[in-house]
Amino acid sequence: MRDPDEFDQFYKDVRDRLLVLTYCLTGDLPSSRAAVRDAFVVAWHHWRKVSRLEDPEGWTRVRACARAQRRHTAKLWHREKGLDPEIKATLDALGKLPLPQRRVLLLTELTSASMAEIAREVGLPRTDTERELQTASAQFAVARDVPTTSIRSVFEPVRAYVEGAGRWPRATIVRRAGATRRRTHTVIGVAATAAALVVTGTLVSDETGVRPTLTGERVSAAESHSRSPKPTPEPVDLPAEALLAADQVSRATPGRAWVEGTTDDNSAGDGLAMPCQDDRYADPRGTAALVRTFEPKKLGKPGSTATAVQTAQASRSEKAARRGYTTALDWFAGCDDDRAQLISTHRVDGVGDAAMLLVLRSWDGPGSMLIAGVARTGELTTTTFTRTPVGATPARQKAAQLLADAVSGLCNLQGAGSCAFGPKLRETAPVPAATVPAMLAEVDLPPVAGVEKPWVGTEPRQARSNAAATTCDRTDFGSTSNGVTRTFLVPGAGLPAQFGLTETIGSLPEKKATAFVERIRTALATCSDKHMGTQVTPVRKVDAKGRDLSVWHVTTEISENKTVDYLMGVVRDGTSIAQVGFVPAPKVGFAPGAFVGIVERALARLGALPAPKG
Structure with a gap:
């Protein structure tokens, strides 16, 4: 059963990212837009298979890039008039790179693919891929006149330009095109099969009455008529009232009072609401998300970095929520912010279906203490985060209570699981963070x-x-x-x-x-x-x-x-x-x-x- 709502959300979440990537790859915006659209048409054609993949975005990305390169073959690198000079400079610098180096650089900077996945996607051994990335980064940085550490930031103006340049066709139109493509392929296949049947006299069913489906499964004729479609899960409503209040955050940080800042679905900007966060959402295919920020009631010293954040996200299933929980946990367990150090890791018993608390220290500037809590209750995942100046010993038990309060606000919603009943902390081994899990990171x-x-x-x-x-x-x-x-x-x-x-x-x-x-x-x-x-x-x-x-x-x-x-x-x-x-x-x-x-x-x-x- 193909879920149109799941595809529509996937189309909405991924299309702009693919357009930025293909545009930077070819410098041809119209061709890139058409290539991304066509890739989604093919994705809907094969959605039964694609939706089961661990990385549907990667599957679609490969096809979008291939189509963009084919459409662009005979065209100039880029020819829009009136481009912002910053964007033009970025495209010019990319245009000076050989295609393999350009692909490796863009996949590294604009996607979350691992080096092993990038190597497979570009068809090179990993060592060669790493060498191409080093060369591409150095050459691009020189051509663009930026340090290699700032390469990612130069793509933000390109992203803003692409996201505001034109409208996408509605998801229903893309699905209709995919269905038409599927019917065309089916007609061709049926004609070929009919010809084969006439020539060979082969029967569709075997002697037991079992016949293959279009997906390769084998079902009986009776089953094919009696099987009912799997119901589409209803999206979970995440009300803002379910999130933490300022007084709850204040109780978790003794000697510091907070006021509520903003509450939104985190769809604007780069989506990185907390240090260590690697992506906009822990579950990119979730059904709903909210982020609430808190600010100190009294401003601290100039340059103070005190912040507090809660995120909440609803997934389509408990399995998807477990993946989202693991992703959020990995953000902090392997925090790749410069000069961040993991101090301790704790299990939090009695909070939701799974919960952990991590204490980190940032050594940038005057330094700060970071406490991140991640919890899951059923199909809902929440993260609590506080950042305070270095000083008193972090109040781990109070931070655990804050995480419990966050779960208590969510556990009565549709799709929720266990609530919170008196959090108990147990220090545990750190979550694996290195390529070899048993090694230091x-x-x-x-x-x-x-x-x-x-x-x-x-x-x-x-x-x-x-x-x-x-x-x-x-x-x-x-x-x-x-x-x-x-x-x-x-x-x-x-x-x-x-x-x-x-x-x-x-x-x-x-x-x-x-x-x-x-x-x-x-x-x-x-x-x-x-x-x-x-x-x-x-x-x-x-x-x-x-x-x-x-x-x-x-x-x-x-x-x-x-x-x-x-x-x-x-x-x-x-x-x-x-x-x-x-x-x-x-x-x-x-x-x-x-x-x-x-x-x-x-x-x-x-x-x-x-x-x-x-």
């Missing part, structure tokens, strides 16, 4: 002294070498299963080449994993005796059932006037092992205790590593 790392640029991690690779080891232990992870290594650097900070933090992980049967850690401990304990000029200072050691943690500070004299400092930690969780090493630079290092916190976070993430093979 950028969001785990605090800043280093005197550097304001963010950490950037390299792609994880097989642990053929181990830069986390010291000259004392020279640990090799080659004998482990699931061996992976990754390094974190601070590009553009002018730091020495040896500066950086490396983590290497692997797994072994538990007895071998325990012996592996003991060998490292023994090597560090005897290093000062074996290596002249090397001093090893134990910093932290924890032995618990099935879990170990050790941290050392190693100093090695290179010459009479030069020494090298090194921080190293090793942890074990059952069969999983991680080694973390940090090489500071002169006057550039972590605050006291910060490295120990990183090693503890590495241990907290290790539980996601698979057991050793064999």
Whole structure:
């Protein structure tokens, strides 16, 4: 059963994004608009299949781009007169890129596709795709005269121009065209089948009376007449009265009072109402959404960033709501805002069907504390967010109560599930945020002294070498299963080449994993005796059932006037092992205790590593 309401919402949500992409790809607005329209016609033709895909937008995007390129082949790059100079400059810079580089750059900047998905879409190996992206970003930035960090912002004038340039055909017209296309294809198919039947005498039904449907399913004749269409779910109404009030937010932030700001469906602007948020909606195919902002009652110091936000969204099913909940949680668990650090992660029992609270710190400027709560009740998902200046310890229990209040306001609505009954916090392992779930991510790392640029991690690779080891232990992870290594650097900070933090992980049967850690401990304990000029200072050691943690500070004299400092930690969780090493630079290092916190976070993430093979 094809759901026209679902398609209509998909058409409304996606068409402008595809038009911006195809226009930037070809520089030809009329051809791009026609290509996007035709892609939606084809999507409705195949909607039974497309609607079941994990990424219907990606399926439609491929066809829109292909049609736009075919329509544009014999035309000039762009020829609208009177274009805004900013938009013209952007199109001119894009026009100087070879098509493959242009596609990779635009898919990166204008879509939410992962690098692996982009590589598949452009038909290149991932390493080649990454290389093309680096080259395209550098060349576009030079041609457009902007830093590479500002590339995304130059597309905003293009987006505004495209969204205001012309009207789209109604969804009913697109569906009618898709139905006509389907009937045409069916007539051709029936004619071909009839010819085949005349020639071969093949019967439609087999001997049991079961026949195939147009979708490839096999049903009996009786079933085909008795099967009734699945009812279309009614859209959920999200009344503004169901959202939090200012006094509830004030109770969650002691010593701070708030007033209600704006309440809307978040359809204007870029849709990013909170830090860490990656997209306008956690469930782009949801049926309704509301965002309410709150502002401090008394203005703080100049430059204060205090804000509070609640979002609420209705999905078409509990399954879709669970995906939306996971997406919203991932925004904060892997926050990619520059210099944001995840402090702690908590489950919130007794609130809706699922709820979590995350505490982060932003190190930008004077710094601020961020507390994000995400909860789901049935088909409804809500997020609460507060940002306050660094100062008092975050009131986690009060933030959990705020999330409970948000769920209580929604749980009596149509499509809702469980309500809230006294929230209880349980600190838990952080939500996986790296490509390899058991590894550290950028969001785990605090800043280093005197550097304001963010950490950037390299792609994880097989642990053929181990830069986390010291000259004392020279640990090799080659004998482990699931061996992976990754390094974190601070590009553009002018730091020495040896500066950086490396983590290497692997797994072994538990007895071998325990012996592996003991060998490292023994090597560090005897290093000062074996290596002249090397001093090893134990910093932290924890032995618990099935879990170990050790941290050392190693100093090695290179010459009479030069020494090298090194921080190293090793942890074990059952069969999983991680080694973390940090090489500071002169006057550039972590605050006291910060490295120990990183090693503890590495241990907290290790539980996601698979057991050793064999």
